[in-house]
Amino acid sequence: AKKSLESRLLEANREPAITLDGEKVAIMANIEKVDEIRLVQDYSAEGVGLFRTEYLYLNSARMPSEGEQFVAYKTVAEALAPHPVVIRTLDLGGDKPMASNPALFPKESNPFMGFRAIRFCLENPGIFKDQLRAILLASAFGNVKLMYPMISGREELARANAVLAECKAELRAKGQAFDEHMAVGAMIEIPSAAVTADVLAQDCDFFSVGTNDLIQYLLAIDRVNDRIAHLYEPAHPAVIRTLKQIVDEARKQKISVSVCGEMAADPVFVPLLLGLGVDCLSMTPPQIPAVKYAIRSMAMGDARRLAAEALRMTSPKAILAMCEDFYRSRTNADPEAG
Amino acid sequence: AKKSLESRLLEANREPAITLDGEKVAIMANIEKVDEIRLVQDYSAEGVGLFRTEYLYLNSARMPSEGEQFVAYKTVAEALAPHPVVIRTLDLGGDKPMASNPALFPKESNPFMGFRAIRFCLENPGIFKDQLRAILLASAFGNVKLMYPMISGREELARANAVLAECKAELRAKGQAFDEHMAVGAMIEIPSAAVTADVLAQDCDFFSVGTNDLIQYLLAIDRVNDRIAHLYEPAHPAVIRTLKQIVDEARKQKISVSVCGEMAADPVFVPLLLGLGVDCLSMTPPQIPAVKYAIRSMAMGDARRLAAEALRMTSPKAILAMCEDFYRSRTNADPEAG
Ligand SMILES: [Mg+2]
Ligand SMILES: [Mg+2]
Numbered sequence: 001a002k003k004s005l006e007s008r009l010l011e012a013n014r015e016p017a018i019t020l021d022g023e024k025v026a027i028m029a030n031i032e033k034v035d036e037i038r039l040v041q042d043y044s045a046e047g048v049g050l051f052r053t054e055y056l057y058l059n060s061a062r063m064p065s066e067g068e069q070f071v072a073y074k075t076v077a078e079a080l081a082p083h084p085v086v087i088r089t090l091d092l093g094g095d096k097p098m099a100s101n102p103a104l105f106p107k108e109s110n111p112f113m114g115f116r117a118i119r120f121c122l123e124n125p126g127i128f129k130d131q132l133r134a135i136l137l138a139s140a141f142g143n144v145k146l147m148y149p150m151i152s153g154r155e156e157l158a159r160a161n162a163v164l165a166e167c168k169a170e171l172r173a174k175g176q177a178f179d180e181h182m183a184v185g186a187m188i189e190i191p192s193a194a195v196t197a198d199v200l201a202q203d204c205d206f207f208s209v210g211t212n213d214l215i216q217y218l219l220a221i222d223r224v225n226d227r228i229a230h231l232y233e234p235a236h237p238a239v240i241r242t243l244k245q246i247v248d249e250a251r252k253q254k255i256s257v258s259v260c261g262e263m264a265a266d267p268v269f270v271p272l273l274l275g276l277g278v279d280c281l282s283m284t285p286p287q288i289p290a291v292k293y294a295i296r297s298m299a300m301g302d303a304r305r306l307a308a309e310a311l312r313m314t315s316p317k318a319i320l321a322m323c324e325d326f327y328r329s330r331t332n333a334d335p336e337a338g
Numbered sequence: 339a340k341k342s343l344e345s346r347l348l349e350a351n352r353e354p355a356i357t358l359d360g361e362k363v364a365i366m367a368n369i370e371k372v373d374e375i376r377l378v379q380d381y382s383a384e385g386v387g388l389f390r391t392e393y394l395y396l397n398s399a400r401m402p403s404e405g406e407q408f409v410a411y412k413t414v415a416e417a418l419a420p421h422p423v424v425i426r427t428l429d430l431g432g433d434k435p436m437a438s439n440p441a442l443f444p445k446e447s448n449p450f451m452g453f454r455a456i457r458f459c460l461e462n463p464g465i466f467k468d469q470l471r472a473i474l475l476a477s478a479f480g481n482v483k484l485m486y487p488m489i490s491g492r493e494e495l496a497r498a499n500a501v502l503a504e505c506k507a508e509l510r511a512k513g514q515a516f517d518e519h520m521a522v523g524a525m526i527e528i529p530s531a532a533v534t535a536d537v538l539a540q541d542c543d544f545f546s547v548g549t550n551d552l553i554q555y556l557l558a559i560d561r562v563n564d565r566i567a568h569l570y571e572p573a574h575p576a577v578i579r580t581l582k583q584i585v586d587e588a589r590k591q592k593i594s595v596s597v598c599g600e601m602a603a604d605p606v607f608v609p610l611l612l613g614l615g616v617d618c619l620s621m622t623p624p625q626i627p628a629v630k631y632a633i634r635s636m637a638m639g640d641a642r643r644l645a646a647e648a649l650r651m652t653s654p655k656a657i658l659a660m661c662e663d664f665y666r667s668r669t670n671a672d673p674e675a676g
Binding site: 106108109110111112113114115119150152153154155156190191192193195196199213216217218219220221222224225227228231236237238239241242314315316317 | 444446447448449450451452453457488490491492493494528529530531533534537551554555556557558559560562563565566569574575576577579580652653654655
């Protein structure tokens with residue numbers, strides 16, 4: 001008897017994410033709270049590809065201390081070791097101001113292109129350093145990696161890394177343990193970072209592509225504005241070419257590329273991303289089974305041909321239709337239900 | 339005796355914009371009102387590279403009629419013929435809502451990435467067609483060109499051109515005269531348009547690069563937000579690489595590229611832009627003398643070497659310093675005064 005899609009998804013979730021031609025794909029989880037550890041385990045994610053740390057700040061009347069943060073990061077790192085946990089430094093500001101601290105986050109006319117994330121951290125080194133030290137201290141208890149959001153170019157990355165080096169020196173001076181080789185990555189979510197990916201790849205250990213923001217800035221489409229939602233097109237050729245460029249430059253420097261935006265969790269786009277050369281996909285745990293099922297239903301060779309064909313095409317709608325056909329033909333599932 | 343900078347500027351303004359090695363550069367004017375015709379002539383601009391048409395809408399209690407617009411466009415076209423007048427279709431919305439028509443422009447959380455310009459026009463075909471017909475009718479009286487703002491890709495350009503074709507058919511049916519060969523261009527100011535410049539160049543007659551917006555979206559920096567103004571860097575390698583790509587793709591299709599953003603009016607960046615291969619610079623008339631002086635003080639061969647060197651560099655500050663040195667060494671002028 002034909003199994004239901006649901007039962008096939010559950011089955012796929014117990015198996016590793018391996019394509020029909022035997023290539024293994026890393027599937028990781030996006031989380032925003034410590035108590036999501038259980039979900040990560042239940043859905044057998046191979047670690048956390050994006051640990052959002054904003055909740056520690058947003059739910060608090062004051063800035064969380066180094067110690068409070070350390071406990072949170074250590075708990076996740078320990079529970080999931082030896083799997084990696086990629087902690088993203090503070091991405092506050094923009095649409096996520098800190099309600100208890102309005103003075104730090106003045107109202108802006110275009111918050112998505114405003115004073116936020118790494119821009120905020122570099123101008124508030126006290127807050128930034130508390131977090132960096134907490135992450136470093138947690139790195140002694142598991143496989144912790146760190147990444148900076150909203151990097152626009154090499155000087156910002158260098159400035160952030162200089163602050164990190166200060167924190168390491170402080171911990172060393174106090175004899176506090178941390179992972180001296182903790183990997184440090186850059187989120188690629190601003191077009192200028194993608195355009196200079198060759199330069200950034202020389203100065204970091206991995207890329208994590210934030211497709212939500214990257215698409216938003218590439219197309220100049222506020223992704224939460226309903227009036228223009230139809231213009232927010234992940235299958236736009238500019239997006240696909242940009243992803244290809246990011247992956248190619250990462251390859252040249254032998255660093256890995258993960259995607260942690262919504263595109264990574266959409267089974268219709270999974271073959272395209274993997275075909276382009278993305279190494280790892282990260283998503284909220286409940287999205288994992290459908291993605292694993294898509295991966296287990298396809299051959300990587302076919303996905304590479306799909307990506308090559310997409311790179312030759314110029315119509316977003318035609319590219320999307322091709323990805324939907326690919327998905328449907330492999331899984332017998334309706335893309336809309338994905 | 340050494341002449342003052344001011345007298346050198348005035349002298350340069352009477353002469354054509356020719357480099358020391360004999361290359362002629364087209365210098366055009368940005369205007370927003372009909373009564374600026376006189377300024378265009380006084381500063382001997384070779385036509386209008388950007389005729390902003392928003393004032394017709396912003397100062398009015400209602401949408402301007404086709405006839406009212408026709409009179410404005412015809413007046414400018416006739417006065418400046420045979421020089422070209424590039425009319426930009428409505429760029430309302432965003433930071434320029436129409437006060438008298440709030441219903442058409444709902445408040446947005448990120449207006450710079452919102453429902454504006456060509457996005458607005460394509461969803462308000464009545465308003466768009468009134469303007470397109472007015473421009474077409476004016477094209478019978480001078481050298482009129484049309485360009486669309488905020489083009490994000492080929493489908494938007496095709497949709498706009500389909501509306502234009504309708505307008506032409508309507509005029510033909512009524513026996514009204516217009517220039518059947520009126521040039522139609524796309525503003526390149528959204529990163530996705532730059533990334534797909536090869537595709538867009540096949541479907542239009544020229545590119546006009548709006549560097550203000552292009553830089554803003556490439557770097558995800560709201561250009562009017564003081565908090566992050568220091569991060570708005572025209573000399574960012576991502577900007578220079580992107581400009582190079584736009585020019586290269588335009589060359590392949592044998593279409594021209596003008597720059598009408600503030601970068602074109604900054605004498606420090608003029609050699610870089612020309613060295614990259616930009617054909618035409620457009621700016622407000624009072625900015626013309628300093629730009630002409632910079633052009634008349636430099637050799638195009640040197641500018642090309644400057645651009646080639648800039649393309650090899652990765653630090654915005656170093657690129658800016660090199661452009662400042664180039665400018666200072668040619669003009670003996672202080673870049674800050676420019
Ligand atoms: Mg982001
Ligand atoms: Mg613009």
